[in-house]
Structure formats: C-alpha cells, structure tokens
Amino acid sequence: MEAILLVGLLALMYSVIYFFIFLIKKLRNKEHTLSKKKFYPLLIGGLTLFLIGVTFLDTGIQAKLEEEVLKNEQLMQQLLDLQEKYDESALHLEELNDQVLIYETEIEEMKNENKALAKEHVSFQRIVKELEKDNQAYLDELTVLGSENKRLLSEVKELKEKQSIQVASLNQTSSSSTNTTASTNNSNVYYKNCTEARAAGAAPIRRGEPGYAKHLDRDGDGIGCE
Numbered sequence: 001m002e003a004i005l006l007v008g009l010l011a012l013m014y015s016v017i018y019f020f021i022f023l024i025k026k027l028r029n030k031e032h033t034l035s036k037k038k039f040y041p042l043l044i045g046g047l048t049l050f051l052i053g054v055t056f057l058d059t060g061i062q063a064k065l066e067e068e069v070l071k072n073e074q075l076m077q078q079l080l081d082l083q084e085k086y087d088e089s090a091l092h093l094e095e096l097n098d099q100v101l102i103y104e105t106e107i108e109e110m111k112n113e114n115k116a117l118a119k120e121h122v123s124f125q126r127i128v129k130e131l132e133k134d135n136q137a138y139l140d141e142l143t144v145l146g147s148e149n150k151r152l153l154s155e156v157k158e159l160k161e162k163q164s165i166q167v168a169s170l171n172q173t174s175s176s177s178t179n180t181t182a183s184t185n186n187s188n189v190y191y192k193n194c195t196e197a198r199a200a201g202a203a204p205i206r207r208g209e210p211g212y213a214k215h216l217d218r219d220g221d222g223i224g225c226e
Contacts, residue, residue, distance in 0.1 A: 011046025194225035
C-alpha cells in the first residue's frame with residue numbers, strides 16, 4: 001500500500017511540475033496549450049492512488065497524508081489562481097499591445113503631418129523671399145519716383161517763377177500800353193477854343209485831361225475854359 005501511496009504522490013508531483021513548466025512555456029509562447037491528456041490523468045490518477053494509499057495507512061500517517069493532500073489542494077488552488085491571474089495578465093497585455101499599435105499609428109500620422117508641415121514651411125519661406133524681393137523692387141521704384149517727383153516739383157517751381165516773371169512783364173507791358181493809349185487819346189483830343197470845348201461838354205478842362213491845351217488856359221492856372 002505504501003507503494004500505491006508513493007506512486008500517487010509521484011504522479012501528483014509530476015502533474016504539478018508539468019503545470020509549472022506549462023506556465024513558463026506559456027509566458028514565452030502565447031500559443032502553447034496545456035496537454036489535457038497528460039495533465040488531468042496524472043493529476044486525477046495520482047490523487048486517486050494517493051487517496052487509496054492513504055486509506056490503508058495508520059492514523060498518524062493518514063493525518064499527515066491528509067495534511068499533505070490539503071496542502072496539495074491549496075497548491076492546486078494557488079495554481080488555478082495563478083492561471084486566472086495569468087489569463088487576466090495575458091488579456092491586459094493584449095489590450096496594451098492594441099494601445100501600442102494605436103499609438104504607433106498616431107505617431108506615424110504625426111510624422112506624416114510634420115513632413116507635410118515642413119514642406120509647407122519651405123514653400124512659405126520661398127513665398128516670403130519672393131515677397132521680400134518684390135518689396136525691395138517696389139521700394140527702389142518708390143525711390144526713383146520720389147526723385148522724379150522732386151525733379152518735377154523743382155521744374156514746376158521754376159515754371160511758376162518764370163510765369164510770375166512773365167505775368168509781371170505782361171502787366172508792365174499792359175500798363176505801359178495803357179499809359180501810351182491814354183497819352184495817345186489825350187493827344188488826339190483837340191479843341192480850337194473854349195466854345196468848342198463847352199459844346200463838347202468838356203469845360204472846364206484841367207491840366208492832364210484830354211483836350212487840355214495852353215491856348216485854352218490863358219491865365220496859366222492849369223484850368224482851361226473857366
């Protein structure tokens with residue numbers, strides 16, 4: 001009976017070792033599966049043989065075996081808990097991998113956007129350089145126009161001065177012409193005597209007025225035909 005007990009115990013130990021090896025391989029390869037044909041027969045058979053052997057032992061040994069069985073059950077429960085935690089960890093790991101893929105996709109999109117922005121930046125720099133060139137050309141043109149404007153203003157000023165001189169000259173010529181005309185008119189009017197002057201309505205005639213003559217002003221006081 002001790003042999004049956006020993007065989008059952010060895011089968012249980014082998015099943016436990018096999019389960020730990022499975023967990024280690026599972027961590028390395030997610031697709032690795034537990035062989036039910038090996039694990040459960042060893043576990044159930046070993047436990048059955050162990051219980052059969054225990055039943056034929058004395059009370060002290062049986063108590064120890066029951067304690068060992070209890071420990072084994074606790075160990076199995078721990079193994080089941082570990083398996084459950086492992087499954088949860090594997091599920092969480094898959095979720096993390098999915099998030100990593102999402103982040104990698106977002107990072108790739110951001111890289112593409114950065115490349116597009118870099119191209120746009122280069123294009124904007126070219127446009128800015130062209131605008132600067134155009135602006136400089138406009139400034140040069142404005143400088144030329146300013147110089148031309150100053151020259152035109154100077155010419156306009158000179159023309160105004162010449163015009164002023166010409167107007168003054170024309171005014172002087174006109175005044176001289178008026179005086180000449182007046183003198184001519186004064187010299188053209190002639191009265192033979194005061195009777196003719198009175199008949200024309202020009203008497204009395206003062207010196208400087210049209211028709212004045214010395215023969216009309218006998219007393220020489222500057223007023224003729226008094």
